[in-house]
Amino acid sequence: MSGARERNAMFDPVGREKNRTEDGVLYLVATPIGNLLDLSGRAIKVLSEVSFIAAEDTRNTAKLLSYIGVSKPMVSYYQHNRTERGEEICKRLLAGESCALVTDAGTPAISDPGEDLVRLCAEKNIKVTFIPGACAAVAALALSGLFTGRFAFEGFISGARSERKERLAELSTEKRTLIFYEAPHHLISTLNDLYKFFGDRKITLCRELTKLNEEVIRTTICEAIEYYNNNIPRGEYVLVVEGKKEEENFWFSLTPVQHVEFYMKNGMQKNDAIKAAAKDRGVHKSEIYKEFL
Ligand code: SAM
DSSP states (O other), X not given: OOHHHHHHHHHSTTOTTSSOOOTTEEEEEOBOSSOGGXXXXXXXXXXXXXXXXXXXXXXXXHHHHHHHTOXXXXXXXXXXXXXXXXXXXXHHHHTTOOEEEEOSSBSTTSSSTTHHHHHHHHHTTOEEEEEOOOOHHHHHHHHHOSOOSSEXXXXXXXXXXXHHHHHHHHHTTOOSEEEEEEOGGGHHHHHHHHHHHHOSOEEEEEESTTSTTOEEEEEEHHHHHHHHHHSOOOSOEXXXXXXXXXXXXGGGGSOHHHHHHXXXXXXOOHHHHHHHHHHHHTSOHHHHHHHTO
16 A cells, blocks of 8 residues: 555545445444444444435434434334335335445344345345444353354244243254343343253353443353342343253253153153152252143
8 A cells, every 4th residue: 555545544444535335235234232432434434325224213323323423314124114114125225225224233134123124135136235343142252251163143032932942942952152132021031941941051141231331240040040039130131151061961952841751751650750850950840840731
């Protein structure tokens, strides 16, 4: 790089004066997960240059735009209007406009609306590009102190009882580190379910990342349950859970019902099998009875 070009790059690090955003392109723009200073220079450039912004919540995004001094037409794109709105956005892109997709926090399309819009654009041969930034899952994994070489992102675990059980049973044999998103009011019941299906494993609870009250608790599932029985969960959480270890007890991969059935197949009466399964899991037998209801 020549001296003059190098100087220009220093004074114009985001290249506001050149490489303007392309027409007909959807830009996935990652936004901060708590700290506004995490908005990247490229994100600011794209947000100020695109024809319009598709936002999960236009009021939230208006605050972000006001922080960077940008005023831009917005449309809402969220869970409940994504089918019709997705088509409208694509029509505008095909007509030559450019659009930045932003969600309330973090990387669009990761446990966020956006996934469908990217798919629709791919079907219609519309170019989609990415402006990197914060993602709570990646931040938590990096902070977890657990094995990061192989991991599985699970997002939110379903609230529907049977689906939730099925998913946790399936995950109980997963050897990769697991990442879950969770809301504070569901934290305790999720920790209890994790214990039921995974046993007592290492867990890192990452709370309010990048915010004033950021907290990273590296503990075990049992200790976390005990802690939150005495402390009200507050804020947004990412849970990073150690994967299944080879040396775990045989029943860690079984649901409580399968665990009881295992003993029954080996000749025990149902009541004894329930007692034995409860003892293995370190829970009261009523917990196992409940699983049969
Ligand atoms: N697309 C976002 C991303 O890239 O991280 C995730 C959106 S998802 C709807 C919201 C969830 O992400 C929250 O319920 C929480 O589990 C997690 N999350 C978002 N911000 C967080 C933060 N600052 N600290 C911890 N977890 C956070």
